[in-house]
Amino acid sequence: ALERLNLAAFLRDSEALGRAVDPPWGAGERLRCLAIVVEDEVCNEQPRGWTILERIYREAERLARHDELEWVLHSTALSAHRCARAVSDGDAPQEPNAALKRRLVSVAYSAAERLVARFPRSGAAHERLGIVTYFDPRPDPERALACFEEALRLGHTEQWALWYRTCCLFDLARWDACLASFDSISPAWFTGPQRTWRYECYLEER
Secondary structure: OHHHOOHHHHHHHOHHHHHHOOOOOOHHHHHHHHHHHHHHHHOOOOOHHHHHHHHHHHHHHHHOOHHHHHHHHHHHHHHHHHHHHHOOOOOOOOOHHHHHHHHHHHHHHHHHHHHHHHOOOOHHHHHHHHHHHHOOOOOOHHHHHHHHHHHHHOOOOOHHHHHHHHHHHHHOOOHHHHHHHHHOOOHHHOOOHHHHHHHHHHHHHO
16 A cells, blocks of 8 residues: 555665666655656545655655755645645535645645745746645735746746736736736747636636
8 A cells, every 4th residue: 555655665676767867866856756656646535645645755855865855845845735626625614624625735835935945046946836825725816926926037937937927917906917927928838728728718808
């Protein structure tokens, strides 16, 4: 069972694989990759899923080299955030599902905030904190916007940062800035079913 996965044995068995790539994968990166694979299997089984993933990510963070730590924290925040979104919303704040969702959101925030604290010059780190903030059940578009603006100021060129900046400006009813931000996104980025509807939505709003 995944709950009893022997992480020490996994690291021994994957050591040769880690040396075969360039640059070599240390223990932190190998455990991060393991968590990503496991996540697809357990994400929709909460709270069991996060219990399994949290154990792997804690060990990954403990063992990660400095050059691996950024992406270990990034993946921890992303995974906790994804698990939180997999939990159905309860009808009342005291329901178990609502409490579980709040705990997972808190874990995602904690990882994203540690990520930004350790790597303040990383645009990807600020983008991740912004996404966690944007999708908080109690959203704060001003705070999320500040994260995306900082990511872009640091030279982060990921189109998702531009997209979510646009969404924040829309939520804040800053229409001129919203349209200017939308126009800064490359039209080529709006491909595939997960992005095409966004393009159509904003064209309609214009």
